[in-house]
């Protein structure tokens with residue numbers, strides 16, 4: 001809790017500094033508005049319902065795209081970790097594709113799906129997929145061989161071995177991949193929304209630019225940061241922390 | 253229970269001959285220790301008996317059946333406890349029972365009884381990472397014995413423990429072995445440990461691994477590691493091992509001198 005207060009104090013100080021900077025630096029509002037302006041914009045858009053709607057639209061895209069990515073990525077990662085023939089073939093491909101920023105899939109997605117919701121879902125899915133696959137593969141591969149041997153000697157085979165030993169053993173590593181995937185999905189979504197798709201927070205940011213409304217641009221950026229942090233730290237981060245503590249990974 | 257027959261077991265990794273014509277019969281309920289220099293194939297032999305590794309030639313019979321894969325009639329213990337960190341101590345010990353289809357209630361009762369035998373019932377709901385290394389190995393021992401396997405395979409199970417904890421574990425193991433009488437194959441680097449625990453001590457020679465000598469330990473139990481007879485026998489095993497260790501050292505110092513060839517049978521350490 002003390003840490004939390006310290007963080008809040010730090011952010012408050014930062015905002016105060018920003019305010020002083022704008023006030024005494026005589027910087028025009030269209031270059032860098034005061035925090036109050038940004039707050040006002042946030043508030044108007046919040047009460048008018050346009051910002052909550054944008055958040056809702058973005059979140060829906062994120063959950064669907066990311067959800068699909070998890071559904072595809074985890075099984076694929078497990079297969080890559082267990083089947084050597086897949087590892088050097090598909091695995092190599094995945095590593096290669098990782099070098100491609102997810103937004104580069106957008107032109108392809110537009111040609112395939114047109115200017116539609118599916119195009120953005122596709123970009124989000126691919127944005128998260130590679131990191132989920134590679135982390136899962138790695139987590140499966142680094143399960144201690146003797147843990148598996150002991151399990152097989154106790155009679156664990158087939159799906160029992162997978163679901164009661166291999167997956168729980170790899171779970172903390174998979175979770176790290178899911179967390180990383182979440183961040184990538186979020187970035188892919190923002191890039192996609194900013195570039196073309198209607199609705200969502202990216203669009204809110206984009207409109208700010210079109211109207212030359214710097215306050216809205218900053219307000220949108222602040223919302224993106226806040227949402228990203230909230231999910232990453234408060235939800236996924238918490239789960240990861242609890243799992244790591246239960247698995248005994250944070251000691252030693 | 254039938255003896256374990258290890259018959260003409262040979263193991264190659266690629267071109268490399270690691271085990272050569274191992275013949276060993278282990279009586280039901282017997283405690284056999286295997287010693288040998290590092291890399292001579294002790295773990296490989298144990299894994300072949302476990303069914304985790306397959307012999308290139310020869311076969312292993314357990315209960316008159318050739319070993320075709322891992323199975324709960326034989327359990328293993330390794331240097332690390334290999335407990336599952338996501339389960340509590342009790343759940344870990346229940347695990348093999350639940351795989352064998354024992355009802356949850358029965359499994360808990362039996363696991364709890366086993367934990368009492370290793371003096372860890374107080375820690376039933378702890379997680380493995382909350383225990384010390386020695387306690388973890390005791391849980392592993394409880395887990396290995398809870399299904400009453402006929403065969404217990406141990407690969408340097410106490411090598412990572414400090415000397416006091418290891419001594420305590422020797423006492424536990426002997427007590428539990430006398431109580432359940434599984435057939436034990438116990439791999440170790442520690443000659444004194446082998447003599448203290450084993451009915452027989454099998455010495456493997458290296459490059460390739462062959463059975464060099466099997467020494468009977470006809471001493472009353474429980475044995476004291478500082479006992480004079482234990483020391484005398486240990487010295488004898490050490491002498492037999494020394495040639496083999498010299499051979500490994502010589503090879504490590506100058507690998508070209510001896511080359512990759514296989515020394516003739518019985519060449520001992522005279523390189």
Ligand SMILES: Nc1ncnc2c1ncn2[C@@H]1O[C@H](COP(=O)(O)OP(=O)(O)OP(=O)(O)O)[C@@H](O)[C@H]1O
Pocket residue numbers: 265270288289290291292293294295296297441
């Ligand atoms: N999967 C494998 N592939 C190739 N070589 C292997 C494999 N497993 C073991 N070996 C080789 O076989 C030899 C015997 O290995 P093993 O692990 O059985 O020795 P060990 O006697 O148990 O040694 P240590 O005392 O160090 O545990 C070693 O030289 C090792 O390099």
Ligand SMILES: [Mg+2]
Pocket residue numbers: 294295296407
């Ligand atoms: Mg070994």
